[in-house]
Amino acid sequence: MTVAIIQFGGSNCDNDVLHVLQDVLGIEAELVWYKEEKLDGYEAAVIPGGFSYGDYLRSGAIASRTPIMDAVRKLADDGKSVMGICNGFQILTESGLLDGALTTNSYPKFKCEWSYLRVENTNTPFTSKYDKGQIIRIPIAHKDGKYYHNDASLQQLEDNNQVVFRYVDENGNPTEAVNPNGSRNNIAGITNRTGNVLGMMPHPERASETIIGSDDGLLMFKSMVETGRK
Numbered sequence: 001m002t003v004a005i006i007q008f009g010g011s012n013c014d015n016d017v018l019h020v021l022q023d024v025l026g027i028e029a030e031l032v033w034y035k036e037e038k039l040d041g042y043e044a045a046v047i048p049g050g051f052s053y054g055d056y057l058r059s060g061a062i063a064s065r066t067p068i069m070d071a072v073r074k075l076a077d078d079g080k081s082v083m084g085i086c087n088g089f090q091i092l093t094e095s096g097l098l099d100g101a102l103t104t105n106s107y108p109k110f111k112c113e114w115s116y117l118r119v120e121n122t123n124t125p126f127t128s129k130y131d132k133g134q135i136i137r138i139p140i141a142h143k144d145g146k147y148y149h150n151d152a153s154l155q156q157l158e159d160n161n162q163v164v165f166r167y168v169d170e171n172g173n174p175t176e177a178v179n180p181n182g183s184r185n186n187i188a189g190i191t192n193r194t195g196n197v198l199g200m201m202p203h204p205e206r207a208s209e210t211i212i213g214s215d216d217g218l219l220m221f222k223s224m225v226e227t228g229r230k
């Protein structure tokens with residue numbers, strides 16, 4: 001299978017994802033420029049982190065209106081896996097592929113630190129290789145990562161098991177003290193209703209080799225690739 005890694009002006013984690021897929025996992029992956037209108041032949045897409053278009057207007061807003069996003073939407077409609085990391089998550093909410101919004105952190109500064117996440121749902125193409133309730137260590141790096149949705153929609157996300165990752169402490173408790181950005185319900189990542197589109201603020205590609213402190217993110221890419229091969 002070949003994975004498309006979408007590149008916008010201002011993407012800065014594109015080559016990190018490429019490195020993990022190609023060099024660490026031996027998966028075919030290609031960088032695809034935002035002006036492309038088709039993603040034919042790709043089995044999955046990753047929208048990497050960064051500061052697309054300088055975060056002007058709102059993080060992800062401009063990227064969400066580029067030609068490639070119609071192709072990403074088609075890929076998702078065809079049931080293929082789409083993973084948005086950090087700025088990628090912001091682009092997916094801005095384009096309506098995921099519900100809710102990423103707003104400015106409650107302490108309104110860029111925050112870069114390790115976080116613990118609890119895997120809430122293993123019945124997705126991105127988490128099938130984890131254990132339910134597993135605690136994983138993955139870093140965050142963002143200013144606009146506070147997940148917001150209204151009460152009714154939040155309840156729907158919870159009821160549909162669309163909350164995939166939650167910020168927790170080392171023991172797995174989703175306390176306010178370890179919520180790095182003020183996200184509602186300590187939400188770190190969600191899927192769409194059908195589960196094949198994932199958005200998450202933490203960076204699994206920065207936690208895919210023990211030499212850089214954690215390889216807890218690797219199973220996410222492995223899960224995605226295995227699903228694409230089926």
Ligand SMILES: NC(=O)CC[C@H](N)C(=O)O
Binds near residue numbers: 051055059087144145
């Ligand atoms: N690492 C990133 O993708 C940064 C995301 C975004 N530009 C922010 O700071 O909120």
